[in-house]
Amino acid sequence: MMGGVQAVFYREMLMLVRRIGGLGYLFSGLLFPMIYLLAFGWGLGNNISVAGGYIAYLAKGMLAITVMMNAFQQTALSVSAARFYYRTFAVLRLSPISDGAIVLGIALAGTVRALLAAAVVFIAAKLFFGIAVLTGPGFVGLVLTAFAFAAFGVAVGLSIKGQEQFSIVINFFITPMTFFCGSFFPIANLPEVVQDIVRFLPLSLTNQLLQATNFVGEAGIAALALVFFMTVIYLYSTYRVHNYSEF
Amino acid sequence: MSIIVEKICCSRKGRAILQDVSLMVQVGEIMGLLGPNGAGKTTLIRLLAGLARPDSGRICMFGEDAAKRSVKFRRLMGLVPQENTFESELTIEQSMLCSARLYGIANARAKVEAVCREFQIGSWRKKYPEKLSGGMKRRAMIARAMLSSPQVLLLDEPSVGLDPDMRQEIWQAVKKLKAAGKTVLITTHYMEEAEKLCDRIAFLRAGQVIYQGTTAGMRQKISPQQEISLEDAFVALALAGRRTG
Incomplete structure (x- = not known):
């Protein structure tokens, strides 16, 4: 299986290197988190009090959002385009590697892509605001989140029947998580009923890990929950690859 | 079989x-799938390739x-679809190397070199697909499908839209495959292609096989008394479908 994973990963990375050659790819990935960081940092910084300061809190939230958006959006778009326009997904589907290896290879490449984007945000936060935002649990959280959302991107890319369906997933799932899962303000500020729902969403778990300094207590449970999410999504994506049909 | x-x-x-x-289809045979547009030829190719159920x-x-x-099934077969399936971000050579890796071919670079030599793919393999003509891409796609030495090759309209000289080159490539004992299933709209390449043909109309046999047999079936061209036989069979349909 690992030979197949390596082959898929190698192919995806070659394509990424070609895409990343264009500066637009790099800067467009950086633009959104930086706009959020500046706009919310300047606009709301004085009104929200959190331990360690609001800019540091927000920078962590931006890392979580960057990883989620990049891992999901780039992977889903790439897989759906390979299905609908370029017809290159068939190249993978026809090759003699297992369905699980296809998902693993693509999701690992999506993870690397998302972590590279997060690294740019991390460096920008350090350069412009002088804040070092990453702890050990935070890094683990980002890696797990990147893989889970990249695998989710594979499943969505293979499930949607047209590009317009992609915006449904963004509007109903990704955007609410962006704003309600503790990236811009602590979940504790939300009504209790909403808190009970939101705290179990993957991005809330990521933010929880980003704020933690060790895996003791709730952070450990959050990490395990993310591993659980990641496994379920990986299995579902593998199922989607198995049932892939060009009709 | x-x-x-x-x-x-x-x-x-x-x-x-x-x-x-x-x-x-017998081992080492070239079977042609003929039929008017919408007859179901490409669908049948996709089903054969396992890309649809x-x-x-x-x-x-x-x-x-x-x-x-199964993985074993996928090793048996190579597919050359109608449309270009080379990754736009990769050169032809990079795409072929990736395919070789996907098929777990040891010494992938040497194998790609050998296949490129066999299919006369020169220095243009260093180019991106957008820079190549339709014929070059088609030839490279056949070469890529042959990297893993599959037993069966499925070709979906391999020479459509190509110049006559390029078409001849594709035919030579297909004949080489037959000489190597490969089974080839080919869909085509060109009667000349069917006559020159195929051992047998199957004629599909409205999703049904209405004739299976040699090209000579099809001509004979349509016009037992008078010798007609395969194109005339094709038109007669296609038109008969429209009248009854």
Whole structure:
């Protein structure tokens, strides 16, 4: 299986290197988190009090959002385009590697892509605001989140029947998580009923890990929950690859 | 037997695309799939490649069930679809190297070199697909499909839209495959292609196989008394479908 994973990963990375050659790819990935960081940092910084300061809190939230958006959006778009326009997904589907290896290879490449984007945000936060935002649990959280959302991107890319369906997933799932899962303000500020729902969403778990300094207590449970999410999504994506049909 | 297609039915959005299609292709044979547009040729190729599933019926390749989509099944077969499937971000050579890796070919670079030599793919393999002509891409796609030395090659309209000289080159490549003992299933709209390349043909109309045999047999069937061209026989069979349909 690992030979197949390596082959898929190698192919995806070659394509990424070609895409990343264009500066637009790099800067467009950086633009959104930086706009959020500046706009919310300047606009709301004085009104929200959190331990360690609001800019540091927000920078962590931006890392979580960057990883989620990049891992999901780039992977889903790439897989759906390979299905609908370029017809290159068939190249993978026809090759003699297992369905699980296809998902693993693509999701690992999506993870690397998302972590590279997060690294740019991390460096920008350090350069412009002088804040070092990453702890050990935070890094683990980002890696797990990147893989889970990249695998989710594979499943969505293979499930949607047209590009317009992609915006449904963004509007109903990704955007609410962006704003309600503790990236811009602590979940504790939300009504209790909403808190009970939101705290179990993957991005809330990521933010929880980003704020933690060790895996003791709730952070450990959050990490395990993310591993659980990641496994379920990986299995579902593998199922989607198995049932892939060009009709 | 190389390929066995048994009573395949396939529909999409409530419309029947293939109805009760049965075919047999022998090892080392070139079988042509003929028929008017919308007859179901490309659908049948996709089913044979395991890229879609039929509603009912069975497809076997060297005893491997297509529905199971096993790794062994995928090793048996190479597909050259109608459209370009080279990754736009990769050069032809990079795409071929990636394919070699996907098929677990040891010494991938040497194998790519050998296949490129065989199919006369010169220095243009360092170029991106957008810089190449349709014929070059088509030849490179056949070469890529042959990297893993599959037993069966499925070619979906390999020479459509090509210049006559490029078409001749594709035919030579297909003949080489037959000489190497490979089984080839080819869909085509060119009667000359069917006559020159195919050992046998199957004529599909409205999702049904209405003739299976040699090209000479098809001409004879349509006009037993007078010798006619394969194109005339094709038109007669296609038109008969429109009248009854």
